[in-house]
Amino acid sequence: MRLRIEADAVVLDIEGTTSATGFVVDVLYPYSRARFAALLTERAGEPAVARAMARVRELTGEPDADAVRIEKTLNAWLDEDRKATPLKTLQGIVWSEGFARGDLVSHFYDDVVPALRTWHAAGVRLYVYSSGSVAAQRAWFSSTPEGDLLPLVSGLYDTENAGPKQEPESYRRIAATAGVAADRLLFLSDRPAELDAAREAGWRTVGIRRPGEPYYGQGAGGHAQAGTFDEITVARRST
Structure with a gap:
């Protein structure tokens, strides 16, 4: 009809x-999970990354959370499929670069x-x-x-x-x-x-x-x- x-x-x-949700969960989520650590440690000074990290600290009530702690939070949110804005921001950075390199379609x-x-x-x-x-x-x-x-x-x-x-x-x-x-x-x-x-x-x-x-x-x-x-x-x- x-x-x-x-x-x-x-x-x-x-x-x-x-x-397909399965493509996002099975392909994109693992791709970002594998790259969060490098993003948070090597590029923490970039404005978009810094803002997202600050927002994670705010949402978790952990103002002193370091990159390792933030990565654990992001991965926990991934496991929960939580639609947290800073998670989506950081995923977007990683995915954009993956698409640009041809790693992702x-x-x-x-x-x-x-x-x-x-x-x-x-x-x-x-x-x-x-x-x-x-x-x-x-x-x-x-x-x-x-x-x-x-x-x-x-x-x-x-x-x-x-x-x-x-x-x-x-x-x-x-x-x-x-x-x-x-x-x-x-x-x-x-x-x-x-x-x-x-x-x-x-x-x-x-x-x-x-x-x-x-x-x-x-x-x-x-x-x-x-x-x-x-x-x-x-x-x-x-x-």
């Missing part, structure tokens, strides 16, 4: 929606890229909102098996520049920044709590349900749902 949604812009979640489900190109060609603006940092998102979309997809994307949002993904205010902030009316924004995600927050902010929502993904068993939580992107037609407002 196809869905037809009237919207001027689509905002995309990544894990479980455009891409991102994953997209087969139905995603053709749909994104179709929507973009029809004048629908595309945005990304992920718990992964903007730096990681930029690397992810620029280093795909289909080439550089960044030209398709009008903006990137994470928990630092937009806010937590389960809070309606984050979606209001994105709408204001993007300059798109709430009821003309479509959010695609596999997580019902995120879809709930977007709907509370006035957005249109579709739950993406892919077998094998962690949130598949939760259903769509009363939202419209689709198994693949090619089940969704996005139409801009008629003029």
Whole structure:
């Protein structure tokens, strides 16, 4: 069954929606885990690294935590799959460099890229909102098996520049920044709590349900749902 949604812009979640969570957990997480120690010891003076380390100390209440202690915290957060902003910032630095070196190539489900190109060609603006940092998102979309997809994307949002993904205010902030009316924004995600927050902010929502993904068993939580992107037609407002 196809869905037809009237919207001027689509905002995309990544894990479980455009891409397999398993790739992130099985490939990207170990890649960052193996490189945190060097990042924290050799590059602690770099502003982005220093800010993230300071934020880890703040969140853990350990103002004197050294690089070894911070690394242990980051690895514990990885084990918990915690969406902590400093963890995502440091992962983004490591992953960006891995993608640039060619160590990493991102994953997209087969139905995603053709749909994104179709929507973009029809004048629908595309945005990304992920718990992964903007730096990681930029690397992810620029280093795909289909080439550089960044030209398709009008903006990137994470928990630092937009806010937590389960809070309606984050979606209001994105709408204001993007300059798109709430009821003309479509959010695609596999997580019902995120879809709930977007709907509370006035957005249109579709739950993406892919077998094998962690949130598949939760259903769509009363939202419209689709198994693949090619089940969704996005139409801009008629003029």
